[in-house]
Amino acid sequence: MPDDGRSFVLTLGCPDRTGIVAAISGFIADIGGWITEAAYHSDQTSGWFFTRQAVRADSVELSIEEVRERFARVVDDQLGPESEWQLSDTSAPKTAVLLVSKDSHCLTDLLARVERGELPARIPAVIGNHRDLESLTTRFGIPFHHVPFPAGDPGGKAAAFAQVRALVDSYNPDAIVLARFMQILPADLCEAWAGRAINIHHSFLPSFIGARPYHQAFDRGVKLIGATCHYVTADLDAGPIIEQDVGRINHDQTPADMVRQGRDIETLVLSRGVRWHLEDRVLVHGRKTVVFA
Amino acid sequence: MPDDGRSFVLTLGCPDRTGIVAAISGFIADIGGWITEAAYHSDQTSGWFFTRQAVRADSVELSIEEVRERFARVVDDQLGPESEWQLSDTSAPKTAVLLVSKDSHCLTDLLARVERGELPARIPAVIGNHRDLESLTTRFGIPFHHVPFPAGDPGGKAAAFAQVRALVDSYNPDAIVLARFMQILPADLCEAWAGRAINIHHSFLPSFIGARPYHQAFDRGVKLIGATCHYVTADLDAGPIIEQDVGRINHDQTPADMVRQGRDIETLVLSRGVRWHLEDRVLVHGRKTVVFA
Amino acid sequence: MPDDGRSFVLTLGCPDRTGIVAAISGFIADIGGWITEAAYHSDQTSGWFFTRQAVRADSVELSIEEVRERFARVVDDQLGPESEWQLSDTSAPKTAVLLVSKDSHCLTDLLARVERGELPARIPAVIGNHRDLESLTTRFGIPFHHVPFPAGDPGGKAAAFAQVRALVDSYNPDAIVLARFMQILPADLCEAWAGRAINIHHSFLPSFIGARPYHQAFDRGVKLIGATCHYVTADLDAGPIIEQDVGRINHDQTPADMVRQGRDIETLVLSRGVRWHLEDRVLVHGRKTVVFA
Amino acid sequence: MPDDGRSFVLTLGCPDRTGIVAAISGFIADIGGWITEAAYHSDQTSGWFFTRQAVRADSVELSIEEVRERFARVVDDQLGPESEWQLSDTSAPKTAVLLVSKDSHCLTDLLARVERGELPARIPAVIGNHRDLESLTTRFGIPFHHVPFPAGDPGGKAAAFAQVRALVDSYNPDAIVLARFMQILPADLCEAWAGRAINIHHSFLPSFIGARPYHQAFDRGVKLIGATCHYVTADLDAGPIIEQDVGRINHDQTPADMVRQGRDIETLVLSRGVRWHLEDRVLVHGRKTVVFA
Structure with missing residues (x-):
């Protein structure tokens, strides 16, 4: 047989x-x-x-x-x-919706992996708060939805998130992947998508929570930079960690160099986390995960 | 309970x-x-x-x-x-006999690990073909046996191996660890100790089999050096691999630098392999291993 | 200033x-x-x-x-x-021509890096011995040339290589990147492109030279798999090594799993090697390189 | 010549x-x-x-x-x-004094490296706040000084530090190595030994500052544990970082397992940091280091 x-x-x-x-x-x-x-x-x-x-x-x-x-x-x-x-x-296809902003590296990587059959999912939509990645997305035959997030307008931001939520929920996805989305999900979305929303943070958490982690890393003078893939919870960058990895740096590297080198770490860490999630290899218990990779 | x-x-x-x-x-x-x-x-x-x-x-x-x-x-x-x-x-103590030559790094590391309770074994004896490591061994309270190997005298070498065999077999050890022993076991010993004799080879096998692997690595210009812990078989450096690891090098490193850096890799790889063996985590099948680490 | x-x-x-x-x-x-x-x-x-x-x-x-x-x-x-x-x-743009076959991972990665400005080169053409990657290439706005290689026909293969050579040489490229090209360059091309032709081999050389290295690695039972980026010379897989890296595997992984995991290693190793070459960071001396990364 | x-x-x-x-x-x-x-x-x-x-x-x-x-x-x-x-x-011998507590791994490693000529220093004394490591130290022919630190008695602790300081300063050492010393240096000692006092912290700083970092790591569910070698300053675990490294863990590992695995990381990171310091490879500027390794 x-x-x-x-x-x-x-x-x-x-x-x-x-x-x-x-x-x-x-x-x-x-x-x-x-x-x-x-x-x-x-x-x-x-x-x-x-x-x-x-x-x-x-x-x-x-x-x-x-x-x-x-x-x-x-x-x-x-x-x-x-x-x-x-x-x-495993023959029932899963669905992943991607949320993006301006950085293309994680998006390209995930689209390419789906296209070559490495990730057991189809991607029915990519949602961006900017139009920068529209052409890249449609090039892979995936619909792109632009939902602008007005800067400094809390009401406008809430409306934008409502629109994102409606769009995402219309696909009932198995995974909502924040592929360098750069927007903090409101608490109600974190709850609605609990266990399905996956973020990539560009530091080795719990170090360097929040904005501009590579600049924080540069200022502290660490000798390794990292990235963390985790489930999104209402507590910023504190959700259950699925995967992490690091790369060695030295004194020669500027924050811009770290950003470039970090892209490769982020890309790998996110793709592993997303794959394990889609293959039902991640069990969440409390604020931690069991990963049968 | x-x-x-x-x-x-x-x-x-x-x-x-x-x-x-x-x-x-x-x-x-x-x-x-x-x-x-x-x-x-x-x-x-x-x-x-x-x-x-x-x-x-x-x-x-x-x-x-x-x-x-x-x-x-x-x-x-x-x-x-x-x-x-x-x-x-696990409460029945295991026994490991170490075979050494002149290099102390693996020996010191294993003695220290046993002393601090990291390896589930006692070491009843260390056997050396030179006296260089006698003082280090006895310092840890372990008996040292010197069995000289006459260079260029096949008969003398056979007699020396017979003496080593008798000594080792008198302890009926669970592991015979060639901690940089630098002598090739004869086929009869490989057979008698099959599944118990563990060697550390200072390259990422199957690259650089045989003598002076760091010099081979230097000549080839590889960018990583490695070490391999494996069961000893009659086929030189080709036994079932238990563990391997590597370290990054660059053009600055001379063979002497590689020897120094390689010691740390050898030490870690051998200690992991020996621990897994002693904890019954290594199952051999054919020329490969299953390692439940 | x-x-x-x-x-x-x-x-x-x-x-x-x-x-x-x-x-x-x-x-x-x-x-x-x-x-x-x-x-x-x-x-x-x-x-x-x-x-x-x-x-x-x-x-x-x-x-x-x-x-x-x-x-x-x-x-x-x-x-x-x-x-x-x-x-x-550094303001004078360099040129890289890519040779590909059926595997898309290195190609996608290099095209995406050039598009986001990570590699200081433009890619005027991609040449494939199959049409499989034509759509992916043109999607990024790069011309694709199909040069079929007749199997088992030495004369046809020589003609195909002559066509590839004419195409490549028409761009006078700074780098000819064999991005999983799967064809062995004839000696005259190795010589003509010496110091410019860069290959990615899917093993940690000098282990597993030649065909199906992941299957060789599986059969040998190694605990790490790797990839090697090197300059192409007439001596198969023996040219000066630019970069290597490895990833850990275990007994669970089939050759197919290694192929998948190995793609990420190949992609990173090739992209680093190509970037260093294009940034004039690689100096060849004899069969070795000095890499000022 | x-x-x-x-x-x-x-x-x-x-x-x-x-x-x-x-x-x-x-x-x-x-x-x-x-x-x-x-x-x-x-x-x-x-x-x-x-x-x-x-x-x-x-x-x-x-x-x-x-x-x-x-x-x-x-x-x-x-x-x-x-x-x-x-x-x-480089022919003028340097001097390093070690401060220890109960954990032997870093001490054994440094003594063994000095003995086999890997570190360009002699060790005139080891100072411990407990007697646990006395026998190990003297076994290598190095004098051991016991300076007890009375728990919960600030005055007694100050007196103990004064005694440590007098002992250390009597050797005018090039390095004061806190090899898992487990006591926080008072500000005046940090200042007196600025640029010479080197600590190993058992986490990937700035994560998990302070006590029981492996337990903190276990609670947070990180996927890598690390160690950091840094110069001691009055700001706890915040001095200029010399070297860091990490190791992969998974859900199977208890804090006790992390402690064991972490020892190998601490040992390597500290020994590299100490060697680079003794070889004049570390330049401090502000709160960061330049390491010409």
Whole structure:
């Protein structure tokens, strides 16, 4: 039976106790499931258990709805009501909407990855608060929506965010990616998009929160610069971190050099974070993540 | 029940098929085992399945011999005769013998790690083909054995290796670590110590096999130098790789500079490899390893 | 006097002896030059000296031709006839022609970097042995030339290379970038384009020369994969190395996973190598490079 | 003339203007100096120029005092009174005093490096506020001084610091290395030892200043942990940074795991910082460093 690559992916978090793995793997064995990837994590601090399992879809004779229904009973009977889980089918296409401003590097990178099939998503729309990236976006065959954000006009900004929200929500996306959007989401949007809005911050958080982090880094004289991909929460740059990376700099580098070098770090960190999110590899618990990369 | 840190560690490789995880985790649940670490790997190329599970010893009311006996039946009944597995108790101390020559960096590092409790082993002896490292070794309270290797005398070398073998085998060690030993083990020793003899080679293998790899790297003009920790086999520098790492160099660096910088890479790579080996995190299959780090 | 960013860049290699730096910096001081970057390297093995100096163009009242003429006398009088040097003006646009096949990642990356001004070059043409990347190229406003390479027909291949050569040479480019071109340049092209043809090989050379390096890496069980940017010479994958980098892998990764992960390494390594080449930061000496990055 | 490795090392910082390199290299040429290493940095933000030059001592027929005297005239005449410079002889042994507490990893590493000749210094004394590391220190033949720090007794702590100061100052050391000393230096000691006291902080500063940085990192859920080597100033963990590095972690790692993994990062970062300091490779300007590594 050749593998067509289609999988059912189960992710679950629940209070830890003995027998959980046996319950889950027993269930998968019962439905004939062939596990191709399995990852577990017992968090000693929180006392929670997390897992992600990929099962070849063609090894299971049930529909995904039937699998869900049966697994719900396992959860009820053996894992407890606090459990959080989902079961997805990798052949069901996901959707990501991108929010951008003027910097093109993350946008180009994500569009190119989707085009060459590296990210399991389609991009139905890119929304920009400036028109700078319209041509780049449409060049890849993606619709671009321009929503201007009036500077220094709180009412106008609220209206702009309402327009962005309506646009985004019309696609019901699995991910809303702030690809160097440079606008701080209002609290109601952070809540509405909780666990789906992903930001790239151009520093190694928690260092250099807020504006112009490369200039902050230059002033402090650090020897490495970084970038952080995180879920957006109402607390600025403090959401659960998905991925981070750094690059070495030295005294020769000006803030402008850091901006250039930093682009490559931001691009990689964001693309990894977005991919892991879309592949259901990121489980959020409190203000932290479990990443089964 | 506070965790005293003592665990039973099960490692297993067997031909892959559905139901294996259920069989293993069902068994662990049956004996009341609390899994604290679980890692799985399905190798699509070889069709083999690998796992490592750590179970809190105090959650199981059986002795390790009883657990072994019961698990042997699970293997017989459900996993098949090709299965390779072992079950160890982390409270049973392991033993590592070190073979050295003149370079002290790996030796000092390993002795210091054992002394501060980072490596789960005791070192009953260090064997050197020169006396250079005797004082360093005894300073840490470890016996040093000098076995001279006569240059250019094959018979003398064979006798020296026989002496080394007798010494090493008298400790029946879990690991024989060639910490920059600089002598090529004869085929019979490679076989006798298969899966236990660990070498550090000072290049990023398969580049620069054999003598003076930093000079080879300098001549080739590579931009990174590396080190490789691997199991020793009769095929020089071609055994299963456990760990590798690299460091950036530039045109300024002479071979002597590389030797100095390389020491830090060798030291880290060897210590990681040895720790993973001693913690039963390395499963060998063919000429490759699965490392549940 | 605000810095307009325009510089004269001097690069030089010559047999080492005392007084060279004084001769060069004395010359620069004499013409009033304000040095913004200066790097030196004394190679103890070869006995050669290398330097790269960037001088603010607006600090010098001479034309670049006059500077060249005067510096030639310094070389004649004080540095010797073996000296190799050049003086370039950063405001004079350079030209890079790209050779591609079917893989888009390096191409997209280079086109995007040129578009956002990160690489000091224009790209007058992309040449592909397949049509797969035509649409991507023209989308960025760059002409695409399709030159088919008949499989298994040496005569046809020679004709194709003659066509590629004529096309490339018509632009007299400063760089010919083999951005995953997948065809081995014949010796006459290697010679004609010596010091200008830049290749990206998808392994950490000298490991895994030739075809399918990720599959070679998978079979060997290495723990890091890499990429190498080097000048093309007639000796396959053995030209002077400009830049290398690696990424960590583990037993979970299939060759297909390595191919995907490797794209990011290849992309970064090639873009750095091409930028350094275009910024006159790479000096070749024998089969090695000095890179003043 | 074979190189005996002895060099004169000149380091200098001064306001930038044209002709500085010519003045310095002209001076070196005049005294017949053979430059083996030369590094320059023009800081565009501060308008300062920095350089480090290593000259083969056997190429100069003057004593170091004569060279100093002559160079002082060059500074007076051509570089200006704000210039800060020094000239040292690599054959004059430097001295480093280590301050420690209970953690052995940095201490062992520095003692071993000095013993194998990697650090150009001798260590006349190690001072500990606990006796835990006495045996390790004396094992390497180095005197250990125990200066107890009474907990919760400000007067006793001041007396202890006075004793530490007297001990340290009796050696007039080139470096005072806080090798995980875990005590905050009082302001007067920071001032007395300015530019000589080097600390290792176990986080990637400016993240996680103060106590228990690994626990802070665990709570924040970062994906990399780091260490920072910096000069000590009265502003806690805010002195000029010499070196930093990081290591990747994941959700599996407890704070205890981070502590263990962090030791390797701390050890490497501190040893690099100390070596560069002792080799006169670090120039401090304001709250930042120029590191000619």
